[in-house]
Amino acid sequence: MTAPILSVQHLERRYGARIGCTDVSFDLWPGEVLGIVGESGSGKSTLLSCLAGHQRPDAGTVTYDGRDVLAMAETERRRLARTEWAYVHQHARDGLRMGVSAGANVGERLMAVGQRHYGDIRAAAVDWLDRVEIAEDRVDDRPSAFSGGMQQRLQIARNLVTGPRLVFMDEPTGGLDVSVQARLLDLLRGLVRDMGLSVVIVTHDLAVVRLLADRLMVMKSGRVVEQGLTDQVLDDPQHAYTQLLVSSVLQV
Amino acid sequence: MSEYNFAYLDEQTKRMIRRAILKALAIPGYQVPFASREMPMPYGWGTGGVQLTAACLTPDDRLKVIDQGADDTTNAVSIRKFFQRTAGVTVTTATTDATLIQTRHRIPETPLTQGQILVYQVPIPEPLRFLEPRETETRKMHELEEYGLMHVKLYEDIARHGQIATSYAYPVKVEGRYVMDPSPIPKFDNPKLSDSPAIQLFGAGREQRIYALPPHTHVVSLDFDDHPFRATKADHACDLCGADASYLDEVVTDDAGGRMFVCSDTDFCTARVAAGHKGRLAAEAA
Numbered sequence: 001m002t003a004p005i006l007s008v009q010h011l012e013r014r015y016g017a018r019i020g021c022t023d024v025s026f027d028l029w030p031g032e033v034l035g036i037v038g039e040s041g042s043g044k045s046t047l048l049s050c051l052a053g054h055q056r057p058d059a060g061t062v063t064y065d066g067r068d069v070l071a072m073a074e075t076e077r078r079r080l081a082r083t084e085w086a087y088v089h090q091h092a093r094d095g096l097r098m099g100v101s102a103g104a105n106v107g108e109r110l111m112a113v114g115q116r117h118y119g120d121i122r123a124a125a126v127d128w129l130d131r132v133e134i135a136e137d138r139v140d141d142r143p144s145a146f147s148g149g150m151q152q153r154l155q156i157a158r159n160l161v162t163g164p165r166l167v168f169m170d171e172p173t174g175g176l177d178v179s180v181q182a183r184l185l186d187l188l189r190g191l192v193r194d195m196g197l198s199v200v201i202v203t204h205d206l207a208v209v210r211l212l213a214d215r216l217m218v219m220k221s222g223r224v225v226e227q228g229l230t231d232q233v234l235d236d237p238q239h240a241y242t243q244l245l246v247s248s249v250l251q252v
Numbered sequence: 253m254s255e256y257n258f259a260y261l262d263e264q265t266k267r268m269i270r271r272a273i274l275k276a277l278a279i280p281g282y283q284v285p286f287a288s289r290e291m292p293m294p295y296g297w298g299t300g301g302v303q304l305t306a307a308c309l310t311p312d313d314r315l316k317v318i319d320q321g322a323d324d325t326t327n328a329v330s331i332r333k334f335f336q337r338t339a340g341v342t343v344t345t346a347t348t349d350a351t352l353i354q355t356r357h358r359i360p361e362t363p364l365t366q367g368q369i370l371v372y373q374v375p376i377p378e379p380l381r382f383l384e385p386r387e388t389e390t391r392k393m394h395e396l397e398e399y400g401l402m403h404v405k406l407y408e409d410i411a412r413h414g415q416i417a418t419s420y421a422y423p424v425k426v427e428g429r430y431v432m433d434p435s436p437i438p439k440f441d442n443p444k445l446s447d448s449p450a451i452q453l454f455g456a457g458r459e460q461r462i463y464a465l466p467p468h469t470h471v472v473s474l475d476f477d478d479h480p481f482r483a484t485k486a487d488h489a490c491d492l493c494g495a496d497a498s499y500l501d502e503v504v505t506d507d508a509g510g511r512m513f514v515c516s517d518t519d520f521c522t523a524r525v526a527a528g529h530k531g532r533l534a535a536e537a538a
């Protein structure tokens with residue numbers, strides 16, 4: 001029997017008197033993609049940043065691979081963050097170094113974990129650019145010269161180059177044109193499958209979770225109102241709020 | 253002069269700076285914050301170095317001040333005069349004679365000895381600054397030894413120029429722990445940082461930081477396995493003294509494209525010429 005790769009119990013984060021998210025519990029199994037949906041302000045980003053250790057929750061536990069993440073020394077958590085974890089930001093600029101080349105962006109994590117052979121680092125960067133469909137001859141260009149979709153693919157390459165096991169994504173397709181979104185989703189689906197990634201993906205776009213997520217968690221006002229298998233939740237929503245979401249009555 | 257305290261700074265300020273120096277010596281390569289004082293000269297003139305010198309000087313010291321290797325530039329002359337006036341110390345241009353040397357951009361060619369202090373003027377003390385502007389984040393990176401970014405900079409160098417093009421302020425790792433900016437000395441000087449019998453102090457006035465290398469500290473220049481660090485210099489011998497292993501300045505000598513290479517360390521060059529060494533243009537220049 002396998003154990004969950006990520007286990008979350010009664011997680012809560014408050015901003016003063018306001019609730020960011022509260023009483024969130026779930027298990028993520030190895031190789032599983034969990035989608036978190038809900039309207040704007042429902043606490044999705046707050047939850048994700050607590051899981052990734054960018055914010056400290058006020059209550060609850062987060063267990064990664066049997067280890068208590070919140071009790072971990074910061075050195076250890078930051079080491080995980082650049083090796084076994086990855087975090088894809090909604091805005092590529094937040095996840096990229098805009099001042100250095102695409103190759104350096106991809107190579108940074110390798111150098112951070114101690115790789116010291118330029119030729120190997122560059123070869124890995126070129127290989128990863130290829131995997132996210134960026135031509136080799138762009139390796140020395142800065143991300144500022146890239147389109148939005150390319151920047152997002154570069155951010156993904158930069159995150160996956162060290163072969164992480166657990167990937168957090170916050171609205172990775174948000175703000176992109178519809179056709180660009182479709183291509184990115186295709187790419188993500190392929191990478192998730194090929195690498196056997198465990199993923200927590202936040203989105204307000206039900207088409208994204210329909211395509212990527214095995215399981216869904218629906219959030220409203222900081223709380224989980226419904227969770228289950230993606231098809232089940234989308235085709236037979238139980239909670240009134242989910243029914244509204246699915247029927248697109250809500251402008252999310 | 254009587255209206256000044258010895259070496260200009262008041263005793264309390266000097267004590268504060270000495271405490272920072274001791275802390276810096278105890279943690280080689282670590283940047284210690286200090287309350288930098290206004291000095292009667294602009295920041296670009298090395299107020300950090302001047303404050304270190306002021307805190308270290310004793311009446312018996314013999315002071316040498318160099319700028320780019322030369323004792324006679326405006327900057328070097330005015331700092332030297334400043335301490336002659338405010339501390340009445342003996343000054344010298346001879347590296348071997350000096351007990352305290354304040355420098356900008358060079359380490360003397362003549363090996364330093366035990367008991368000497370070398371004070372560097374530092375414009376930007378934080379080696380991670382160029383890629384990470386947030387002070388809170390760079391401090392965290394030092395604390396957690398997250399130095400991957402330094403290699404990102406070297407990677408960019410090679411990607412763009414085919415080799416590590418950084419030739420000044422070349423980053424080093426101190427005793428396998430802190431990454432340090434050695435101030436804008438040429439990378440040719442980097443090997444001299446390591447295992448020196450002298451005390452090396454670094455002062456940044458505007459940025460209010462002091463860091464140090466105690467005697468015989470192990471200092472390594474960062475590099476890649478397939479692009480190892482090289483302490484390069486112009487591929488010439490000095491045209492005045494014939495030295496073939498000293499750092500050279502290229503000097504334009506006429507309008508017709510004439511040029512010569514001379515030691516940037518004027519004291520080193522002068523002493524060699526006085527000892528009878530001759531370079532390619534020794535006769536003409538004499």
Ligand SMILES: Nc1ncnc2c1ncn2[C@@H]1O[C@H](COP(=O)(O)OP(=O)(O)O)[C@@H](O)[C@H]1O
Pocket residue numbers: 015018019020021038039040041042043044045046047
């Ligand atoms: N830094 C913050 N300070 C105060 N309140 C915040 C902060 N970040 C988020 N919130 C509040 O927490 C709630 C959840 O926000 P968020 O996690 O950003 O939702 P989502 O990502 O689902 O849009 C909202 O009410 C939001 O206003």
Ligand SMILES: [Mg+2]
Pocket residue numbers: 044045046
């Ligand atoms: Mg959000």
